Amino acid sequence: MTQSFPSYIRKKLSRKNAFYFFTSVGNYTGHRAITLEEFADKIREVETISLEFHLYRGDFEKWTNEVLEDPELTKRIGAVKLLEPIGNVLRDQLDFTVINRLEELKNLQKV
Amino acid sequence: MKQKNQVLTLDELDWKILEAIQKNSKQTYSKVGRQFGVAHSTVYDRIKKMEKKGIIKKWTVNIDQEKLGLNYITAFMIVYTNPKTTENIAKKLSEAKEVSEVSLSLSEELLIIAKVVALDQNSLHEFIATKVAPLQGVLRVRTSIITKKIKEEIFLIEK
Numbered sequence: 001m002t003q004s005f006p007s008y009i010r011k012k013l014s015r016k017n018a019f020y021f022f023t024s025v026g027n028y029t030g031h032r033a034i035t036l037e038e039f040a041d042k043i044r045e046v047e048t049i050s051l052e053f054h055l056y057r058g059d060f061e062k063w064t065n066e067v068l069e070d071p072e073l074t075k076r077i078g079a080v081k082l083l084e085p086i087g088n089v090l091r092d093q094l095d096f097t098v099i100n101r102l103e104e105l106k107n108l109q110k111v
Numbered sequence: 112m113k114q115k116n117q118v119l120t121l122d123e124l125d126w127k128i129l130e131a132i133q134k135n136s137k138q139t140y141s142k143v144g145r146q147f148g149v150a151h152s153t154v155y156d157r158i159k160k161m162e163k164k165g166i167i168k169k170w171t172v173n174i175d176q177e178k179l180g181l182n183y184i185t186a187f188m189i190v191y192t193n194p195k196t197t198e199n200i201a202k203k204l205s206e207a208k209e210v211s212e213v214s215l216s217l218s219e220e221l222l223i224i225a226k227v228v229a230l231d232q233n234s235l236h237e238f239i240a241t242k243v244a245p246l247q248g249v250l251r252v253r254t255s256i257i258t259k260k261i262k263e264e265i266f267l268i269e270k
Contacts, residue, residue, distance in 0.1 A: 022244075026239045026256070027254055
């Protein structure tokens with residue numbers, strides 16, 4: 001477990017830095033996340049086609065790396081991508097990955 | 112040309128000139144004048160008045176990008192909005208260089224329909240993800256990329 005503690009866990013992101021869920025090029029679902037907690041909720045909510053679209057374009061990794069500045073979460077999402085999951089398997093793996101990281105960060109915050 | 116209650120009324124000759132220059136705006140005033148039996152100076156005066164009154168909004172050119180080897184993509188974007196913010200979103204879209212047309216439509220919901228031009232699919236997606244989706248009041252967006260144009264002509268305004 002990394003000991004780094006990303007600052008995004010403390011505050012909501014701006015509208016500009018939120019993650020916007022699309023199902024294909026230009027088709028925005030109306031779902032967006034402005035915190036990692038909300039991101040985890042949306043992973044359970046949006047259509048799996050949206051998760052597939054973003055995972056294989058590298059959008060999740062780009063967002064976690066460039067906006068959240070969390071290389072650990074980026075690395076773990078990259079590992080999910082290598083397994084090439086689709087549908088609900090992808091949803092479950094992403095959910096597990098993000099929830100785990102969220103819990104880690106919450107525990108770090110308590111220390 | 113007459114004006115009554117903010118509405119401009121064109122006479123027969125104004126209309127004929129308008130129709131002629133919509134078909135070919137490059138023809139000379141003399142050529143237009145010869146078609147209707149008037150002097151080139153008359154055509155010039157009528158056109159200048161219509162420009163001044165904003166009836167003729169601008170003179171432009173329609174370029175065949177395929178012949179230049181350019182492969183810009185065009186898409187129609189439907190933006191579903193919160194009615195309170197629709198006007199503001201439409202204004203913001205109008206200011207974007209990627210957007211060439213913006214219209215409002217009322218079907219079951221209040222929509223903005225916009226024509227977007229981009230270098231490629233990635234640029235199109237980037238524009239919608241970073242400039243459209245984050246606008247306050249955008250509920251969702253549907254986009255269709257045009258794969259083949261069958262006709263592209265300006266609509267000729269006739270009397």
